[in-house]
Amino acid sequence: MKSLSIASGKGGVGKTSFVISLALALQELSQKVLIFDADLGLANVDIMLGLSPKFDIRYVLNAQLQLKDIILDTEYGFSIIPAGSGVSELTQLNTAQKLILKSQMEEAFKPFDFLLFDISAGINDNVLFFSNLAEERIVLVTPEPTSMADAYAYLKVAYRRCRIKEFHLIVNMVRDDAEGKKIYQQLLYVSEKFLPELKISLLGILPYDECVKKAIRSQIPFVKYCPDAKISTRIKEIAFKMLNRKKMQHNKYLTEFLERFSQL
Numbered sequence: 001m002k003s004l005s006i007a008s009g010k011g012g013v014g015k016t017s018f019v020i021s022l023a024l025a026l027q028e029l030s031q032k033v034l035i036f037d038a039d040l041g042l043a044n045v046d047i048m049l050g051l052s053p054k055f056d057i058r059y060v061l062n063a064q065l066q067l068k069d070i071i072l073d074t075e076y077g078f079s080i081i082p083a084g085s086g087v088s089e090l091t092q093l094n095t096a097q098k099l100i101l102k103s104q105m106e107e108a109f110k111p112f113d114f115l116l117f118d119i120s121a122g123i124n125d126n127v128l129f130f131s132n133l134a135e136e137r138i139v140l141v142t143p144e145p146t147s148m149a150d151a152y153a154y155l156k157v158a159y160r161r162c163r164i165k166e167f168h169l170i171v172n173m174v175r176d177d178a179e180g181k182k183i184y185q186q187l188l189y190v191s192e193k194f195l196p197e198l199k200i201s202l203l204g205i206l207p208y209d210e211c212v213k214k215a216i217r218s219q220i221p222f223v224k225y226c227p228d229a230k231i232s233t234r235i236k237e238i239a240f241k242m243l244n245r246k247k248m249q250h251n252k253y254l255t256e257f258l259e260r261f262s263q264l
């Protein structure tokens with residue numbers, strides 16, 4: 001199993017739409033995928049898919065159900081762990097709640113090839129907790145200066161507090177590839193200057209496309225809604241890259257995952 005977290009610092013930059021379409025693209029490569037909606041208290045994944053889950057993470061944190069029991073299969077073939085909506089006590093997990101999750105994760109995640117954590121906005125404790133659980137981290141940024149500032153803040157906090165050094169960057173909502181590369185260079189320039197130990201690779205550039213908004217309104221992943229759009233081709237390329245990385249790193253992963261578990 002390979003786990004990825006998708007964070008951004010700033011909200012509204014396209015994380016959830018990206019995660020859902022990446023899940024479908026990976027599923028189309030015959031991978032069993034689980035999305036963990038880690039935006040606790042502000043569930044968006046189920047809404048974007050037009051689902052009304054009966055159970056969500058609250059049942060696990062209240063010890064009513066096991067994590068594996070709330071996994072919901074979708075019509076697209078991938079599965080989700082719903083976050084639960086409108087519950088402010090979830091926005092900051094306490095130590096006991098983290099222990100519940102940690103003790104049940106291994107069993108719940110076992111059947112899957114890919115685990116995608118859709119991380120909430122901000123740089124709070126939950127954001128770091130879930131980023132730390134993942135094997136690899138994706139940071140999503142748009143050309144807006146506020147998005148770049150918040151992505152940088154996330155990188156800084158993840159490095160300073162959790163010693164996370166490697167990140168993959170996705171630049172979303174660009175006019176063209178040149179703009180995407182420029183944003184990557186700018187972020188790289190700042191991080192090399194102030195956080196020289198960080199390694200940031202460019203994983204993908206996604207164009208601005210109205211079809212993403214239409215897909216959300218129709219509650220369908222955009223790779224399905226507009227399969228021939230450039231943004232959908234790009235998602236499929238990213239899925240392919242991640243699958244190859246998974247194959248390369250298969251053995252290294254299990255030991256590292258268990259090590260990280262014991263450190264949290």
Ligand SMILES: Nc1ncnc2c1ncn2[C@@H]1O[C@H](COP(=O)(O)OP(=O)(O)O)[C@@H](O)[C@H]1O
Nearest residue numbers: 011012013014015016017173207208209212213
């Ligand atoms: N590539 C894109 N082109 C156009 N609009 C986009 C793109 N990516 C995301 N959006 C829009 O941005 C908004 C926020 O997306 P969402 O996935 O909910 O972001 P987040 O999870 O980061 O809060 C949505 O209205 C979505 O349609």
Ligand SMILES: [Mg+2]
Nearest residue numbers: 015016039044
């Ligand atoms: Mg979201």
